């Protein structure tokens with residue numbers, strides 16, 4: 389689904405694209421300033437309209453990493 393590789397337990401700034409054809413956001417790209425990668429393979433961003441997972445098209449590791457709450 390995505391060829392972006394995320395390290396586990398790491399915060400990223402990502403760009404996610406809505407790939408749901410019948411969603412008004414379809415094809416739109418949305419910046420997420422802070423996304424936690426969990427295990428690295430299960431990080432996901434959901435569309436606020438269609439609630440479907442978006443494709444992560446870009447990811448940049450946050451430096452410095454935020455403190456865990």
Ligand SMILES: [Zn+2]
Nearest residue numbers: 411413435438
């Ligand atoms: Zn959508």
